[in-house]
Amino acid sequence: MIKNYVPAEWKESVEYSLEFTYDDNGGFSFPCDASGNVLPMTECAKQNYETCLAHQEEFKRFNEFLVRRIRYREPAHGTCSCGTEVELYDQYYGACQCPKCGQWYNLFGQSLLPPEQWETDPSEEEYW
Ligand SMILES: [Zn+2]
Known part of the structure; x- marks a missing residue:
């Protein structure tokens, strides 16, 4: 029997982003916090963000705050007799x-x- 058994459970997380989309649904998405402040990003992403902000006329959806709720199943896990954490x-x-x-x-x-x-x-073999 595995030690420290934790059964599988459903978990939920929330992600926030600022969306800029063109008519064809292509576009940009920038991760942000719950208040809509963009999270730290690479220099390249920062340039894209600034370019998006400067060209409102190009976007169907401009700088829209989007909330995504993500439900996922965390598998059961525990500690093997060898000491390794096993999913x-x-x-x-x-x-x-x-x-x-x-x-x-x-x-x-x-x-x-x-x-x-x-x-x-x-x-049971005949059923296979
Ligand atoms: Zn093991």
Whole structure:
């Protein structure tokens, strides 16, 4: 059994950006904070941002504040007996392997034999 088991859970994060789009939906997007202040960016991105601000007439959507809510599933995880943090995801028939020591686990963190030692139930074979 894996130690410090943490079940999979849905998480949500929020991203903010300032959008500049042309009629054809192409355009620019600049990450910003919740107040609409652009985040630190590369010199190249900064030049693009300043060019966008200077050419309002070219954009269908100009400097619009956009909020994106992103829902994602964080996989279950835990600590392998070798000390490595292991993400429990469906790598192979609902099982996954510790990248360091090679121990196999199911998605609930229970230790498994390696797949080559799994037995096939003959009554299930006909369904495949
Ligand atoms: Zn391990």
